[in-house]
Amino acid sequence: MPRSTEPGAPAATDVRVLVVDDDFMVARVNRGLVQRVAGFTVVGEAHTGAAALTAAARLRPDLVLLDIYLPDMSGLEVLRRLREAPGPEVDVLAVTAARDVATIRAAMRGGVVHYLIKPFTREALWERLDRYRRIDQRLSAGPEIGQAEVDRMFGGGRAEDLPKGLTPQTRELVGRALRAAGDLSATECGDLVGLSRVSARRYLEHLVETGEAEVRLRYGAAGRPERRYHWIGRS
The missing domain is CATH 1.10.10.10 (Winged helix-like DNA-binding domain superfamily/Winged helix DNA-binding domain)
Structure with missing residues (x-):
């Protein structure tokens, strides 16, 4: 997907990430973990579903790290609204303590690129980000690929x-x-x-x-x- 080329913005090849978590400290930790991975730049944080939707519309991130348990609405509702929103599509990586099958199934049907259950190691998040970037690069390399x-x-x-x-x-x-x-x-x-x-x-x-x-x-x-x-x- 296109990367930002605005003056003062992250490099055009960087994956722009929005971190969404109701816990301010967890959001800060996740932001730091993402920033340590080459090729990723955090462009914002949000701590409620409404703030996440507003930030996504304003910042146009490529990837959202999305918690399911938010104070005003479920992360699944945020996912649904992101899918319905006009403009460039955004990828979503669920990062949450929700482990019930119904939630996981709904997230998968909503098109999350991965579902990471808390608590997780920093290496686990880095691995998912690394895999996401490699797939994203391959899909951006040309109009077609083989089976x-x-x-x-x-x-x-x-x-x-x-x-x-x-x-x-x-x-x-x-x-x-x-x-x-x-x-x-x-x-x-x-x-x-x-x-x-x-x-x-x-x-x-x-x-x-x-x-x-x-x-x-x-x-x-x-x-x-x-x-x-x-x-x-x-x-």
Whole structure:
């Protein structure tokens, strides 16, 4: 979707985020977590449903981190009104303590990109944001994509649907190494199976796209976060 190009605004490629939570402290924490992820900029906060709708209309964010429990209306009602509002569409990531099936089902039917249940780790939020940005970038790259890429975006795809340059034999080696270790960086994986870091990362990213692994971003004191790959198997 288009990014802001107004003077003084975040970089045109940044994902503009609106944080919505009834708890001022939680909203501040979530704002700080989002700001630590490269390519994301928080453009505002809201603590009620009405304020969220007003801020969304004024700020035109790309993504809303939306709590379900709000003091004046349900976050599900906010989601519905965002979907009906004129202007550019906005994506919604539900970040909430609501864990009942009816609420989760309603959020899914409302088109949330993910549903994250409180309490969660900062890494869990970073992973969802990272995945959102990668999918968003791919969908913005051209007018069409193939079925294999669509399957990978939805967490599916078959093992034989390998990207160009990857082989089933090496994919199996990388998968076995990750299963045995449980958690690896691309460098560590490459050392184990005899691949360069770049090649190992391609296979690991493929496992992420097929839903067999997930990425955990480890932030140090400075510099870019380290991507750690964690085996989860097929759901």
